[in-house]
Amino acid sequence: MAIATGTYEDKTEEQKAIIEMVRQFVDEQILPNAEEYDHEDKFPEPIVEQMKELGLFGVTIPEEYGGMGLDLTTYTMIVEELSRGWISISGVVNTHFIGSYLLMKFGTEEQKDYFLPKMATGEIRAAFSLSEPEVGSDVQGIKTSAVKEGDDWVINGQKMWVTNGLGSSVVFLLVKTDPKADPPYKGMTCFITEKEAWEHENTGEYAGLNIPPAIKKMGYKGVESTELVYDGYKCPSGRILGGEEDGLGEGFRQMMDALEVGRVNVAARGVGIAQRALELGLRYSQERKTFGKPIAEHQAIQFKLADMATKVEAARLVTLKAARMKDAGERSDLEAGMAKLLASETGKEVVEDCFRIHGGYGYSKEYEIERLYRDAPLLLIGEGTSEIQRMVIGKKLIQRHKI
């Protein structure tokens, strides 16, 4: 139901037309099917194929590589709409978007020419991998390493929580190349590791990369999150992001840069899921009657709706602000952190309020809110937990306002 759409929105004509299309796509193709894919934890192949045709895998990739060359702000608006349908769908494009950002910003000409055209069409999809079984927040503590042997680098180690880890054809992988570096981040490098899409055991030139069965999750189903086991995987030095000369030891900085846009993107997902929860809450509260009137007419519920709508609006504006600052070439690390923190928490809170509005039915798998309730918490964790966001925001605040 198209209810409670944003009121004042500062969009260009093109953005309006794009969002209109994406919203219709979400209403007709994603919302009616999400429940089935979620319950079966099945990859939504037909939806993803249509998204390729619509050009949704190349939104930010420049036109010269076959993409649309649109800015982060437009991308953010698209992600909000997709997430309104189902955050797993935005999960399919999110890691791809981060991969293309890394290539666009740091890749060599050869790397861009080789990967970007295939990525723009979605012919190949990208994942990115920092986390390990023992390390998430403390990225500098990763253990996966690469050692040079001849022209190749041999990678060993285990990665964890790689979204699109199985279906992707290319993984942007953060590893240690100098274990003695001090501080450790100076000894970290990003490799562009190629693989066979949907193969658990890679052979031939990609031998040495195995992918165990996907991790079973509470929500965020349909898009797989996997471990990656690198065991003697050979990566040519030409696949160091930015080239060996310029890219060696730069991986941490590159990944952190990409995470900044990644955070805006997760924020947009928070706004999208919250928007959907608001819509569901508005509808259900006008349908359900208790004590002789629709529950929406009980002040306690109406106040909930008021808070929900207010939070969604605020989260949306902060998110768009962070995106617009980045597009304008301004420093936006602080704003990206704030957007991620506010919008992901908003996602969780508004979803919970909507869940409460649904009473017992919210606990039933018959109602969409049950899925949202399982999906929303991911946003508190991925791309840096709320605690980590607060650390980043706090540190930057003091840096910027030193007395």
Next chain:
Amino acid sequence: MKICCLVKEVPDAAVTKRMDPDSKRLDRSGEKNLNPFDTHAIEAAMQIKEGGTPVEEIVAVTMGPDSAVRALHKAVALGADRSVHLSDAALEGSDVCATGYALAKILETENPDLVLLGQQSDDGECYTIGAVVADHLKMPSLTQVIKMDAADGKLTCERQAEYGYDTVEIDMPAVISVGDAINEPRYPSLKAIMGAKKKPLDTKAVADAGIEADRIGEGGSRTTVLALAEPPQKEAGEVIEDEDTNETVEKIVAWLDERKLI
């Protein structure tokens, strides 16, 4: 073959529609969109083109205020090759007959082999523009078409009717209004959306198309809205409680019988 698609900008489906008691017209403020039925007309044109019948051009034609340009952009994003925008203050307040006349004059300048349009607009819901346009153009016309095949200058159409559907063969040039069951319109790709502004758009005023001023606008319209009233409330239905199923069935049969429905 050349196809013209008539399209219209209407209030978005999500906007609650209301009549403006002062002007006695629909309040058209708020978000607008291309009339959903017209997207089916464009899709039908695209399917003729992609189905092998040589189509030189698909032209989207609208009559409407400046903002209607957005509907034309969407029409070309959906596949039309170019668009024509009839826009003139003199047209304001035109009723169905006046609108149909003005559109027919524009269509005369385009000389199409086929005119396609949605069977109804989401706002006015008159269902009649197709017939009015056809009358002015002296072309045969079908309405509520849900299937259409083009071959050898003829169209074979299925027309929806209360009792099922008619299969009708019709010579071109013709005017066909389509129902939403005819196809599933595609989504415009990002590329198509971004390319929409690059497709030619002609803006025409009344004088450019030889439209006679006294046949359009509020003055040239022959209908006058005298008053607005709410439709009568539906009578409350009769609830038959199912206590004894045999009895319930009897009651239902009797009820239907009384109304000569069985």
